[in-house]
Amino acid sequence: MIDFRYHLVSLIAVFLAVALGIVIGTTQLNGPLTDNLQGQVTALQDDKRSLEDQTQGLQTQLDDVGAFDEAVGPTLVENTLTGESVLLVVASPDLDAEVVEGVTALLGSAGATVTGTIRLTDSYADPASDGTVESYLTGAGVPATVTRPATEDVGELTASVLAQVLMVPGDGSPDAGIPPSTTDTSTVLAGLTELDVLSQDTSSVSPADLAVVLTAGTVAGGEDAARTADLVQLATALDAEGSGAVVAGDLASAGEGGLVEAVRSDRSAAAAVSTVDNVDTAAGRISTVLALAAERRGTSGEYGVGEDTQPVPPPAS
Structure with missing residues (x-):
């Protein structure tokens, strides 16, 4: 066993x-x-x-x-914007200062005068601030020379009022070439600054013939989709009131959620406002200035390195 x-x-x-x-x-x-x-x-x-x-x-x-x-x-x-005036609008808080400086310097080389730079805050187009902004824009604090559109859309109202005090009326307007008073401009900007909707990067801001809206990455602040739509309204209002506008951003801004992409996706906006998707490069800044010159001639386009874009605007014929 x-x-x-x-x-x-x-x-x-x-x-x-x-x-x-x-x-x-x-x-x-x-x-x-x-x-x-x-x-x-x-x-x-x-x-x-x-x-x-x-x-x-x-x-x-x-x-x-x-x-x-x-x-x-x-x-x-050189000489592509001789005698023209340009307003810069910074729509993204994280935009590299080098981009603003580069565009400003190149506009000077083109013969243009930069009349000032304003910066939109996160409160711009924020539904939480719509009530106070609407109260101001429809109240007695806004100059009597400003015509308020018949709308309940605060974004449209803000864009229209800003365009009227920031842009010199373009060709086709009864007041073509007659700028709004600097007092009216200062009054509206001071009111919106008090409401923390925007701020001034330059000591003074005066009306301009053309506008460049600078952006980077995706739109943030408030409800993103609503803010993007309001920024598109601002760009188109500046373009319609003046002699042209360009929305210039980086490649990310040409993707989903970016302002450049939003303009390009809006058929009516894309037909009126030029876009550039590589303003963070020297080539993109050149395209931005040339796009402004093309806008002055009545030509809008999509420029940069993204899909279905031209590298640079076509030269003047």
Whole structure:
């Protein structure tokens, strides 16, 4: 009869055999496995270094192109906007200051005068502030020269009032070429600044012939879709009241939720307002200035690097 000690010895022998097999197998395979893994690691490290070199080379090429565009930009836009005045509207809080400075400098090279820069806050087109904004815009604080549209849409009302005090009436208007008074402009801007709807980046703002609305990324603040629609209304109102407007942003702004995309998706807005989707590059800033010149001639278009766009506006014929 087999007793318990026999079973115990048998089990121990089995476990010893298994352990010995694992040790022997590991010893035999350890060398090839280690060599194989080391070879893969080395190959991946080589690939990484190669990709880093390629990336650095491409970045160098991009920097060279950007430097070239920066160098030739003033020459390319020279005299394209001689005698024109331009208002800048910053519609995104995270817009790089370099973009505003670059566009301003290039407009100067084109012969234009920048009459000022205003910045829209997150309260612009925020439903939470609609009540106070509407009360102000329909009240006695707004100059009597301003004609308020018959609408219950606060975004449309705001866009119309701002356009009337910020833009010099364009061709086709009974008041073409006659700017609104700077007092009216200052009054409305002061009122909306008090309501934290906008602020001034420049010490003074006066009416202009043309407008550039600068944006970046997706629209944020308030209810995003409503804010985007209100910004499109503002751009089209500035365009309709003056001699033209351009909405210029980065490539992200040409994607879903971006202001450039919203203008391009609105058939009537796209027919009136030009868009640029690479204003964060020197080439895009050149396109923005040339697009303004085209707007002055009555031509609107979609420019940049996005789908179905032209690289730059066509030259004057």
